[in-house]
Amino acid sequence: MQKASTSAGAKTAGNRKMQKSPNNGAAKAQKSAKTVDTVTDSELLYNPPAFLTAAEKERRKYLQARVRAEGESASTSSKSNATRPTDRKRHLQAEDPLPADANNNDTNKGGKVAQESASTQAAGTTKRKQPRSQGLEQTSPIMVNGEALACPLVRKSLPAAGASGPAKSCPLPVKRKSLPPEAAKSCPLPSKKDSVTKSPMTVHEAPKVDSATSNSNEKQLATMPVDIHKTDSIEEGRRVLEWLINPVAVNQFFADFWENNACVVQRKNPNYYSKLMSFKMIDDILMRNRVEFGTNLDVTIYRNGKRETLNPEGRAFPSVVWDFYAEGCSIRILNPSTYLLGLRQVCSIMQEFFHCLVGANVYLTPPNSQGFAPHYDDIEAFVIQVEGRKRWRLYEPPEKADQLSRTSSGNYDQKQLGEPIIDEVLEAGDLLYFPRGTVHQAITEKGHFSLHITLSVYQQQAYANLLETLMPIVLKKAVKKSVALRRGLPLHTFHVLGEVQRTNRCESRDQLVENVQKLVSKYLMPSTQDIDEAVDQLAKKFQHEALPPIILPEEKVRTVFGSRSISDQEGNSVCDYEFDTDTSVRLLRANILRLVNEDDGSVKIYHHVNNALEYCKYEPNFLEILQEEAIAVEVLISAYPYYITVDQLPLKTVARKVEVATALWEHGLLMTEKPFK
Structure with a gap:
């Protein structure tokens, strides 16, 4: 690689002599008395005589080394200043910056950033253009005067091969022709009318509140109870729902909106959901995890009235994902709760209240684009606008049979839809709820991107499923x-x-x-027994699908997850816990387990303590117990959220009581009232 650089440098120097330009004559006229030496050096370098003296040979070696050093310097400078297609797009974004909350930038300083970017780009065009890098380094914002450009997720080129070994990279997908800036990247929605014709489905808008009241409510609802180990997980799920839809009361929500009407909550508080997800968190997810196209992430675009999925194969490297995003594609993360602890905690607590899996998808949409065609889903949807803004239009189900649909629809053409029942722009901190079967479409506006989370609830939880x-x-x-x-x-x-x-x-x-x-x-x-048996089967399905519980520090010291064993002087394992009849215990969560009598006569405890973070990745977790031990589990279920002593378990012997309680605790299903340590 070093020889290639030398050769390129020598060729460049030679071209300077051979190529003619309008300034060549003036340059010759300005030469000093040392011009003769310079010409002689040039002849020694490029057209040496057949016979050279010893001094001329030494002079020629010196000149060759000097040209080689200049060539390497020019090659490095050219690479660092080369302007790539992605950089040009992000430069244009810097000229028309995103809202301040996108990258935590001060919009008043945007002009300075844009000027610096322009000067950097102009300098780059004066040097030899380098091939586009296909590699990936640790991504971090490119800072200019202490400020990040409009998109902080700019890729860095890999070092030149030879500097630190061959470049290792994942090949990019086949480059598609980018649409011109003035071309529409999606099928535009009809212009928003002053008054939208309401359909029989009544749509209520939650009352707006000022920022001070909203911030107060946010802090109040985000405060954890004093005695976490004594709380009821179902009530905790209700509390999280209350925070989610605040200021709408939970009882009002279920009376007026649940499975009936859409609900819009507008807060004018852009930071309300900011801890759940951010633009930067997406880049961190891509960098730190093996995110796969199609499995964990989708790339989609809606143009010319048709939705397209553009997933390449393999790992979703940040460089590839942000190239798609720069070209107007939407990014959908299918299992964000796998990677984000805060979002996973919201979902795992809410699933206690709804008694079903609470799923989450994340959607990142660039300005003036649309990722999906109009359609309806088989879930109760809570749309959480985290950053940016997005315009939503909802329509009644086309057919009466589609109301509260149990399956998702195909894509609708705009002509198939009537007048919208709701047409609103969600800004950061806002929320939109709509029932399953509601046709919806969303599009970002010019100059505004969008980042939102969709929480999905009550999928396949109808009477029909029972x-x-x-x-x-x-x-x-x-x-x-x-x-x-x-x-x-x-x-x-x-x-x-x-x-x-x-x-x-x-x-x-x-x-x-x-x-x-x-x-x-x-x-x-x-019969009643038949219905009980069927509900047990549905609950068993929930245990397989549910997210595992997040163990809080106060719970950890009271559960097996905080237990540590040591060895004695003889090398025997010594546990740091011991149960007796006075030990007080209770279930870890209200829905942590399900007691099921199987057709073969066996009794099993199904639970989700050890579930994977990915949906149904493993087989269902269960413990098989004796028929006479089932009564002890029933008592624990009935007593929740209160603690009972081991002695209160209705088993025949003290030894059996202690043994059953210990076994359930060691599998993570029970929590003691007091820590053992």
Whole structure:
């Protein structure tokens, strides 16, 4: 690599002599008396005589070394100042800066940043252009006069090969042609009307509050209880929901909005959700974790009325992701709670209140673009605007059967949608809730990017899901008990029933229909026990899907997660805990486990203590216990959130009481009232 630099430098020096320019004549006229020496040096370097004296040979070696050093210096300078396509885009962003809360920049200093960027770019164009780097270093903001450019996530080029070994990088996707700045990167929404025609679905807007009141409420709701180990996890989930939708009261929310109407909360407090997610946190996630395209992250764009997913294969390196973003693509992180502790804590606590998985997706959308086509989902959605702003339009479900839909829809064309029932711009700190089946679309405005989180709740939690689980249980039991259900169908059944025979009005057809209806009404009415069994199966599914609990410091010293064993002088393991009949215990969370009687007669405790941070990555976690031990678990469930002593467990012997309590504690399901240490 060093020879290549020398050769390039020598060629550059030679070109300076051979190429003619309008200034060549003036330059020659200004030469001093040393011009002869300079010409002689040039001849020695590029056109030496056949025979050289010893002094001329030494002089030529000196000149070659000097040209080599100049060539290396020019190569390094050219590389550091080369202007890449991504840099040019970010320079344009610096001229038209994002809102101050995007990168914590002072917008009043934007002019100085832009001037510095312009001068840097101009200097770069005077030097030889270098190939675009495909490598990746530790990403950090490029600072100019102490300020970051409009996008702080600028990639650095890898050092030149040879300086610190060969460059190691992941190849970038095939470069797509960027749209001109004036071209629309998405299908624009219709212009916002002064008054939107309301549909039968009533939409209420939460009352606005001033910043002082909102900040006070935020601090009050964010304060943890004094005795964390005595709190009820369901009430804690309610408290987090109250903070999320503040100032709307929880009771009002469920009476007026839940599964019925959209709800907009506008606070004028841009920092309300700022601790959950930020632009910089996304870059940290990409740098510190192996984030995979398609598995953990999607790149999407909506243009010409069509949504496209542009995921390459492999790891989502920051350099690749930010190139897509600079070209107008939206970035969706599919499992942000895996990487962000604060967001995971919100989800894990709220799942206690909703008794189902609370999922989260993060959406980062560049200015004047749209990542997804109009559609509806099968979830109750809480849209949390963290940074920037985004315009949302909601529409009634196209068909009555789509209301509270159990499946997500395909993409709709703008012409298929009627007048919106809501048309609002969410700013940082605002929230939007809408029920499943609500068609929605969102677009960023010119000059404004958007970063929002969507919390998803109550997916597949309908009565229909219960009945889908319940009826097979009922039918299985009924078939066992009733010989009438096991009798064969009449021989002429196919000739009198079916779509083709619908117009066939005969006595045998009517008799068959009546017989089937009587069998259903007589044998397929579920009992209370059947319904309990079906609900247990749904709860078992929740244990498999749920996020693992986040153990707080006050809980850690009372659980197995804070236990440490030591060895004695003989090398034996010595535990730092010991249970007796006076030890007070309770469940770690209200929904930490589910006691299930299986079809094979076994009794199992399903739990989510050891679940992965990724959705259903492992098989369900369970403990199998004896039938006579189930009563002890039932007492613990009934006593929550209060503590009971080990002696209060309804088991036959003291030894068995201590043994069961110890086993449950060692699996992370119980917490003691007092620390052992």
